[in-house]
Amino acid sequence: MQALISPFDRSFNYGDGIFTTMQVRAGSILLWPLHLQRLQRAASQLGFAAIDWQRVEQQAHGAVTAAQQVIKLLISRGDAGRGYAPADGCRPNIYVSVSPMPDYRQEQTQGICLQLARLQLAVQPALAGLKHNNRLEQVLLKQELAGTAADDLLVLDQLGFITEATAANVFLQRAGQWYTPALTRAGVAGVMRQHIMQSVDIREVDWTAAELDSVDAMFICNALMGIVPVRRLANRNLAMTDVEQFTKQVIC
Known part of the structure; x- marks a missing residue:
């Protein structure tokens, strides 16, 4: 069935919406409470009108x-006329789509190669952490990735701080301790990132690319791929055994 989207929908016009992408396994949505919490926080932060969250869950x-x-769940601020300011009475629209689950087994077992992206993420603390519908930076990053031999890109923000991969969060190990970017200026705070941080001692940091020289191990993650080890970062090999041991602690 083809969905009908109004040409006045603010997500269509301005990217004025939020979304989350969920993995179904054995007929159940993995980490559903965390997906719902993330949507609720984002809707509140962006000032959406009241949403029937029971309907969203259904x-x-x-x-x-x-x-x-x-399953992708997208919530738009709603339909409104021309102009950036939301109209009074604008009510959220809910869209749900389904697609086949990709196979990440090769990446999970063999690891991936990362290189540093040229494009840097805009710094905007008001939107940092949110998975909003304006993803043009990620579109450009995927175009950049297509012109490389890498499996993914490690992305900095405009101040030079390590932020994320093109569509995944980043975790780095140094001297046995795991770290992840704080995401206070840019980037998306993913559901798998939150799950990991609730399960294991992780320290949030503001690191520049210079810190990468002393990293021992690294992985990227999101709600679909799970944990994927980085076997090579730019021209340097990284240990994968520490990632394998870490993964056993946080399997969901």
Whole structure:
């Protein structure tokens, strides 16, 4: 069935919306409470009108049609006329889509190669951490990635701080301690990142690219791929055994 989207929908016009992408395994949505919490925080921070969260939950779980699949849940601020300012009475629209689950087994077992991205993320603390619908930076990053031999890119913000991969969060190990970027200026605070931080002692840091020279191990993660080790960063090999041991602590 083809969805009908109004040409006045603010997500369509301005990227004025939020979304989350969820993995279905054995017929259930993994980490659903964390996905819901993230949507609720983002809607509140962006000043959306009241949302019927019970309806959102019903639509998300009602979209499960297979033992394994991907469900994307998008919430727009709603329909309004021309202009950036939201109109009075603008009510949120909810969209749900499904797609096949990608196979990440090769990346999970063999690891990936990262190189540093040329494009840097804009610094905007008011939007930092949110998975809002304006993803043009990520579109440009994927275009940049396509012109390289790397599997993914490590992205800095405009102040030079390590932020994330093109569509995943980043964790780095030094001397046995795991760290992750604080994401106070840019980037997306992913659900898998939150799950990991609730399960294991992780320190949030503001590191520049210079810190990469002393990193022993590294992985990227999101709600679909899980934990994927980095076997090579630029021209340097990294240890994968520490990532394998770490993964056993946080399997969901």
